[in-house]
Amino acid sequence: MDTYMEANMNMNLREVSKLRDTFLRALDACERIWGEFAFKRPEGAGWRDQMLAGMYDAQMVAVSLVDDKRISSLAARSAEVIQETRDLFTDKAFNEAVRLSTNTPSRVAYRIGKVLQLVQSF
Numbered sequence: 001m002d003t004y005m006e007a008n009m010n011m012n013l014r015e016v017s018k019l020r021d022t023f024l025r026a027l028d029a030c031e032r033i034w035g036e037f038a039f040k041r042p043e044g045a046g047w048r049d050q051m052l053a054g055m056y057d058a059q060m061v062a063v064s065l066v067d068d069k070r071i072s073s074l075a076a077r078s079a080e081v082i083q084e085t086r087d088l089f090t091d092k093a094f095n096e097a098v099r100l101s102t103n104t105p106s107r108v109a110y111r112i113g114k115v116l117q118l119v120q121s122f
Contacts, residue, residue: 022064029063032075033119034082041098042086054098054111062115074122084118 008015030038038059039051063071074081088094094114097107 023060026060026064029071029074030059032071033063033078034059034085035078037082037085041095042089052098054102054107057108058098058111058115061112062119065116066119070119070122074119077122081118081122084121085115088114088118 011019037047039056040047040049041052041055042048063074066074091114094111097111097114101107
């Protein structure tokens with residue numbers, strides 16, 4: 001992050017606007033797909049109220065890498081996507097990647113990869 005910020009501290013307004021649009025598109029997609037469960041993890045039969053940074057980056061990056069047609073498909077099948085997201089937490093490595101030592105490069109790559117696989121499967 002530090003390296004990125006240093007390299008881009010003089011970004012022009014056009015580039016900033018493009019990044020803003022990408023961010024807002026991803027945020028909207030997460031809301032359309034996961035709704036109130038976006039950025040959260042399951043707990044028992046429900047979902048925790050607390051958001052997880054590890055789920056936030058995994059979901060935001062994953063949806064930013066797919067096209068609008070795929071996002072519409074995911075939103076139309078939201079209940080299935082939510083169930084598949086719940087199922088990700090049965091994978092011990094995924095569960096740890098979103099909860100423990102979340103800034104470790106291997107864990108960042110793992111959780112984003114798993115959520116990207118999920119969104120690409122619809």
